[in-house]
Amino acid sequence: MKNLLILAVGWFVLSSGVRADQSVPDGWTAESPRREIRPDFTWDPSGGPDQGSLIIRADHRAGLMGSWTRTIPVQGNHHYRFSVDRKTEGVALPRRTGVARMVWLDASGGKPKHAEPSDLSYRPGERPRAEPELPKLVSTRDGWDRIEGVYLSPPNATQVRLELHFRWGEPHSSVRWTVPKMEVTQAPAPRTVRLATVHFQPRDGKTAKQKREQFATLIADAAGQRADLIVLPETLTFYGSGGSYADAAEPIPGPSSDYFAKLAMQHDTYIVAGLIERDGHLIYNVAVLLGPDGNIVGKYRKVTLPRGEIEGGVTPGDQYPVFETRFGKVGMMVCYDGFFPEVARELSNRGAEVIAWPVWGCNPLLASARACENHVYLISSTYMDFSDNWAQSAIYAKDGTTLAHAENWGSVCVAEVDLGKPLHWPSLGDFQAEIQAHRPVVDPIP
Structure with missing residues (x-):
């Protein structure tokens, strides 16, 4: 395993965006939970800040959902830095609509368990199952949001599924994602x-x-x-x-x-x-x-x-x-x-x-x-x-x-x-990381 896993792989240079079933960066696929709410997926080879972008766009309908996904190999008990850039158009709440996730998987494709017992468990001492990681927004520049985080892979993790989501978008709204990076890194110093x-x-x-x-x-x-x-x-x-x-x-x-x-x-x-x-x-x-x-x-x-x-x-x-x-x-x-x-x-x-x-x-x-x-x-x-x-x-x-x-x-x-130090809960994982993506939209009360 090299110390640097760069997901930015070769792609065809095209004059305009392409459909999801045409040439896109190697390994990336377009998914939606239901066909009737599937948005439009395109690849723009010149649509990112320094590279192309994976685009998910709604038509005239509200509430469409879909994601770009790719699964790559990892090693257990290693620290990885995930980073990706996001740009939204016509999106009222990027924190809910443009969500990046990492899902650790074992060799069988199931969710592995963390190395240490949960700090809070319904069954004391049990190692909680690894739930999705949600990297956080850390900065914004020229309209692009940098989303990243450092994570320790579970001991028996062999792969990770990267997901770039578009959720419940407004009509004609879109999210652009650059091709993410996963880098092996040092353990962060305790805070x-x-x-x-x-x-x-x-x-x-x-x-x-x-x-x-x-x-x-x-x-x-x-x-x-x-x-x-x-x-x-x-x-x-x-x-x-x-x-x-x-x-x-x-x-x-x-x-x-x-x-x-x-x-x-x-x-x-x-x-x-x-x-x-x-x-x-x-x-x-x-x-x-x-x-x-x-x-x-x-x-x-x-x-x-x-x-x-x-x-x-x-x-x-x-x-x-x-x-x-x-x-x-x-x-x-x-x-x-x-x-x-x-x-x-x-x-x-x-x-x-x-x-x-x-x-x-x-x-x-x-x-x-x-x-x-x-x-x-x-x-x-x-x-x-x-x-x-x-x-x-x-x-x-x-x-x-x-x-x-x-x-x-x-x-x-x-x-x-x-x-x-994150706190992992059974069935929820690192709940603190999920709050911004999951907390409700509340209309102001007069």
């Missing part, structure tokens, strides 16, 4: 990160300065455990102050965000602090991400407000920002946001791998659900006593299980995770 939560009620003092300074030793404790991201609770300068939301509100940047930014730089880590922001005549419940360079990486304004905040004159936010850090992409939400699936979903739609969640109190089942349904890591920092069996200060895994939790006030818990 290890240490996530920490602080379990503390700042009961003493009345001022913002007195409240925030109570977290210094806890941040130092977490940093001493090599935490890369430390999450503090919600509205921490307001808690137990006896004042109103407006009394605790500050500009951002401002004294409290500056204080935590200095601690982040001192300990070479990231800190998420729950504060109340004043912006002119408006106030917001916010989570602020401070970086190891001592600057504000970004802030998130709480989108869903409970009765008390509405009655207290707080304004909701309307954005779902996700921020790049040196270890991965971080999103934030605040307390009541966790009662609704939309907030965490919008963050994961934008690439969040970790969601920091300062939260006063919440049903812990909702924390598990938000992590599980998006296959992200979630860190909650709460004001609830552990014995209440309510919200926990905890780190949740992609499957919604609790990796670590804090039981005592004034304590810190830390969990080490690998952001690059």
Whole structure:
């Protein structure tokens, strides 16, 4: 087996696109689940960014489906990099219509099993069957989307079927695919990160300065455990102050965000602090991400407000920002946001791998659900006593299980995770990779 399997093979130079039953790149065939929904398949030898393109096009009818497919040999227990370019025309949702898949097969043409037991299995210790891999969109240039991913082939895999799909297209829409590449590559380096939560009620003092300074030793404790991201609770300068939301509100940047930014730089880590922001005549419940360079990486304004905040004159936010850090992409939400699936979903739609969640109190089942349904890591920092069996200060895994939790006030818990390690489920495979292709289309409700 050569170290490089290039699928771009010779083809006939033609002056225009050709039908699927004429000359196309070697080994590629056109398929459709049913003849009556079969789209049109053509090959354009000059229709790609630097080569030809495999085209699937709808006629005047909606909902047509088909795919270009090819099966090639592979070796088991090898890492492969898949890459392909895609261009759509007249397609409303390329994430659903233009989908690339890889299906591992054994010598008999069946699905092999993964090398390791699933992290979550209905039968503990069982090796899950290898389900289709869905490479992700990584960049766009000149109208072409680059879709790629690195995958470990199952031990007894001998071949892989490559599929370039056109699904449920609009009338006269089309998807162009370049000829994909499969390259043997090195195993990706682990993306290890240490996530920490602080379990503390700042009961003493009345001022913002007195409240925030109570977290210094806890941040130092977490940093001493090599935490890369430390999450503090919600509205921490307001808690137990006896004042109103407006009394605790500050500009951002401002004294409290500056204080935590200095601690982040001192300990070479990231800190998420729950504060109340004043912006002119408006106030917001916010989570602020401070970086190891001592600057504000970004802030998130709480989108869903409970009765008390509405009655207290707080304004909701309307954005779902996700921020790049040196270890991965971080999103934030605040307390009541966790009662609704939309907030965490919008963050994961934008690439969040970790969601920091300062939260006063919440049903812990909702924390598990938000992590599980998006296959992200979630860190909650709460004001609830552990014995209440309510919200926990905890780190949740992609499957919604609790990796670590804090039981005592004034304590810190830390969990080490690998952001690059996929979670394979029985019958679903890497569900996180499937979310964008499978999640529904939702019309806005007035």
